[in-house]
Amino acid sequence: MDPLEDTLRRLREAFHAGRTRPAEFRAAQLRGLGCFLQENKQLLHDALAQDLHKATQLDSAFIRKEPFGLVLIIAPWNYPLNLTLVPLVGALAAGNCVVLKPSEISKNVEKILAEVLPRYLDQSCFAVVLGGPQETGQLLEHRFDYIFFTGSPRVGKIVMTAAAKHLTPVTLELGGKNPCYVDDNCDPQTVANRVAWFRYFNAGQTCVAPDYVLCSPEMQERLLPALQSTITRFYGDDPQSSPNLGRIINQKQFQRLRALLGCGRVAIGGQSDESDRYIAPTVLVDVQETEPVMQEEIFGPILPIVNVRSLDEAIEFINRREKPLALYAFSNSSQVVKRVLTQTSSGGFCGNDGFMHMTLASLPFGGVGASGMGRYHGKFSFDTFSHHRACLLRSPGMEKLNALRYPPQSPRRLRML
Numbered sequence: 001m002d003p004l005e006d007t008l009r010r011l012r013e014a015f016h017a018g019r020t021r022p023a024e025f026r027a028a029q030l031r032g033l034g035c036f037l038q039e040n041k042q043l044l045h046d047a048l049a050q051d052l053h054k055a056t057q058l059d060s061a062f063i064r065k066e067p068f069g070l071v072l073i074i075a076p077w078n079y080p081l082n083l084t085l086v087p088l089v090g091a092l093a094a095g096n097c098v099v100l101k102p103s104e105i106s107k108n109v110e111k112i113l114a115e116v117l118p119r120y121l122d123q124s125c126f127a128v129v130l131g132g133p134q135e136t137g138q139l140l141e142h143r144f145d146y147i148f149f150t151g152s153p154r155v156g157k158i159v160m161t162a163a164a165k166h167l168t169p170v171t172l173e174l175g176g177k178n179p180c181y182v183d184d185n186c187d188p189q190t191v192a193n194r195v196a197w198f199r200y201f202n203a204g205q206t207c208v209a210p211d212y213v214l215c216s217p218e219m220q221e222r223l224l225p226a227l228q229s230t231i232t233r234f235y236g237d238d239p240q241s242s243p244n245l246g247r248i249i250n251q252k253q254f255q256r257l258r259a260l261l262g263c264g265r266v267a268i269g270g271q272s273d274e275s276d277r278y279i280a281p282t283v284l285v286d287v288q289e290t291e292p293v294m295q296e297e298i299f300g301p302i303l304p305i306v307n308v309r310s311l312d313e314a315i316e317f318i319n320r321r322e323k324p325l326a327l328y329a330f331s332n333s334s335q336v337v338k339r340v341l342t343q344t345s346s347g348g349f350c351g352n353d354g355f356m357h358m359t360l361a362s363l364p365f366g367g368v369g370a371s372g373m374g375r376y377h378g379k380f381s382f383d384t385f386s387h388h389r390a391c392l393l394r395s396p397g398m399e400k401l402n403a404l405r406y407p408p409q410s411p412r413r414l415r416m417l
């Protein structure tokens with residue numbers, strides 16, 4: 001094997017084995033770094049002098065949070081108001097000028113954002129640009145000082161590629177498949193209530209909704225009647241006539257979701273009505289990992305259950321996939337919840353509930369790996385839209401103190417610095 005590949009594989013294996021996680025390990029490494037600097041002081045001084053003729057001196061410093069300048073915000077259709085206005089609050093609060101690009105798919109909200117919102121803002125600093133993929137592509141050819149994108153990983157890559165041409169920093173709020181582990185010791189009815197609520201909310205068109213359940217075959221047998229009972233309680237015997245169940249945004253999404261109903265075996269629901277863009281709250285069982293429903297983000301009211309034999313197998317299943325935006329673990333044992341939390345990675349995590357973590361302004365919201373980069377909500381939004389400028393101010397006087405660092409340097413003076 002190539003030595004570099006071997007090194008990278010070794011480091012990644014050490015990371016996955018959890019070597020770098022314990023506090024003692026981190027402290028030991030930092031102590032080692034301290035010893036390196038202490039024990040090799042002269043060696044390093046000589047090397048720095050040879051390479052750069054350089055010595056440094058600490059000074060008092062401060063961070064000035066400044067607006068980036070002209071910011072582009074690109075939004076999706078599933079929460080078309082929230083996902084444009086919440087980033088906009090951060091961008092404006094930080095002092096930026098903003099171009100807002102709402103989704104062309106949620107066209108009624110798009111119209112209001114384009115026609116009504118600008119009346120409430122200073123139009124010399126704020127503009128709404130309309131359009132779909134082609135127009136957004138043209139917009140992205142221009143230089144922005146920051147781009148905040150919410151949408152799919154596929155388009156996230158397009159946005160990041162365009163941003164790279166101008167070295168524009170980005171926040172990417174993306175999606176993916178959010179796992180939901182259910183331990184054998186859970187009360188199935190409680191889990192069913194909580195999982196069904198956040199899976200079928202907005203007809204499943206929520207980036208942090210649980211995408212699939214991981215549980216043992218025994219828990220599945222207990223969960224299915226509980227889910228059926230919850231769905232009936234939430235939406236009645238005929239969910240299509242329930243005012244509490246949303247519809248699929250358009251025909252394209254409807255057709256994609258209807259095709260997913262053919263994966264595995266329908267245990268609950270499965271009905272659809274094209275003329276109404278209706279898909280019943282559905283649970284699938286016996287699904288294979290290779291089927292489309294386990295390959296793509298579902299983004300609809302369909303919940304597959306995948307069987308695992310143990311917690312270890314569930315963790316291994318999660319870690320074999322891209323890092324999700326959200327990860328959920330249900331268990332009566334805090335140790336089990338903690339194991340799922342500490343042995344996996346995801347944008348956010350919630351134990352024994354769904355998406356409540358993203359409702360708190362005190363917590364940052366964002367993805368990791370394929371589910372995105374960067375964070376916002378509350379104060380984190382302000383920080384995201386601000387450049388953290390490192391500053392140092394000195395007195396114009398006391399020049400004698402500075403004389404120490406000016407050349408020519410002697411080894412004795414270098415040691416005093």
Ligand code: NAD
Nearest residue numbers: 075076077102103132133136137151152155173174175207
């Ligand atoms: P999308 O990526 O298709 O579109 C998002 C935005 O990008 C839209 O404004 C659209 O006009 C624009 N766009 C689409 N194709 C483009 C292209 N080729 N070039 C340039 N711009 C293009 O996403 P969507 O279908 O609107 O939303 C669903 C996705 O968004 C899901 O993956 C979901 O998980 C994700 N999402 C993430 C979050 C989050 O906060 N992380 C929130 C909501 C939705």
